[in-house]
Amino acid sequence: MVDRLVNSEANARRINLVEQAFGTSGQSLVQTGRVLVGEGVLTKMCRKGTKPRQFFLFNDVLVYGNIVIAKKKYNKQHIIPLEDVTLTPVDDEGNLRNGWQIKSPFKSFTVYAATATEKTxxxxxxxxxxxxxxxxxxxxxxxxxxSPVWVPDKQATHCMHCKKSEFTVLNRRHHCRKCGMVACSNCTSKKWLFPQQSSKPLRICLTCYDQLANAPNAEQEKAAQAPAGQNYDSDSSDDEDDDVPNDAENSDQPTFYENKNHGATKT
Known part of the structure; x- marks a missing residue:
């Protein structure tokens, strides 16, 4: 079991290697009682399409990042606490198969495995x-x-809110941070504070704003909203727009260490 790996030299060595792969851009991953349960490449649905990402499953957090050099160097480290994570299977659609959604208050997204067995x-x-x-x-x-799972950019040629505004180089897409839909600037002209996602108020569509503003606790939350006329934050989503070249594919089978006799008792 995982508990048998806690104090093993193999576990300490693996965690150290992950830290080294992220370099100074990543946070320290060494923590008492933490175990690296498994790792592997999954295809993540980003706002501009699917991209391979390296994932590390620990017994308390899920860590992933962009692949700079396969199995050697990563950047854009993201750490998601597991205690608030829920998983939802995704139906196969065309070439997008073996997927599921990873949802949490901090970040939510869709990933795909190479095979049905790996997904399981x-x-x-x-x-x-x-x-x-x-x-x-x-x-x-x-x-x-x-937090919402964002609708990919390519799935919306027009604003999903007003149904009229067509997206162009000048008329940019924006994502509502509450429902995840793609909308135009006018339809995301409001913003709201979601402390679990950001310390700053974020864009939301007009429908979500009305729902939040009319909620029973709205008066307490209105003080957290940005003042009128303040510039909005960039509509990026961390690693979504990062096009760092990489040579990874999600073809290598994932490794789950509690099932292997790598310096620990085999279970």
Whole structure:
């Protein structure tokens, strides 16, 4: 089991190698009781299409990043606490197969495995880590709302809110940070503070703004909104627009260490 790997030299060595691969751009991953459960390449749906990303599953967090040199160097490190993660299977559609959504209050997105077997393995291991973590901490999942899974840019040639505005080089796409739809600037002219996503107020569509503004607790939240006329934050999504070249494909089978006799008792 995972607990058998906690104090193993193999586990410490693996975590150290992950830290080195991210370099100074990444956060320290060494923490008491932390175990690297598995790793592998998954295809992540980004706003401009699908891109391979390196994922590392620990017993308390999910870490992923852009691949600069396969199995050697990564950047754009993202760390998602597992205790608030939920998984939702995604139906196959065309070439997009073996997918599921990873949802949390901090970030939500869709990933695809190379095979159905790998999808099953990834989902089973993530769910097991989440359940074990909640049990160990004696907690239930929080009631915080999950951040939205963004609609990819290519799926919207016109504003999904007004249905009229056509996107061009000058008329940019923007994503609502509450529902994830692609909308024009006019239809995302409001913003709201989502502390779990950012310390600054973020763009939302007019429909979501009306829902939030009319909610019972709206008066408490209005103080957190940005003043009129303030410039909006960039409509990027961390690694979504990063086009760092890489030579990775999600063809290598993932490695889950508690199932292997790599310096630990085989289970």
């Amino acid at each position: 393995e990834w989902m089973a291991h993530i769910n097991k880590c989440v359940q074990d973590l909640l049990t160990k901490r004696g907690k239930a999942k929080s009631d915080m709302e999950d």
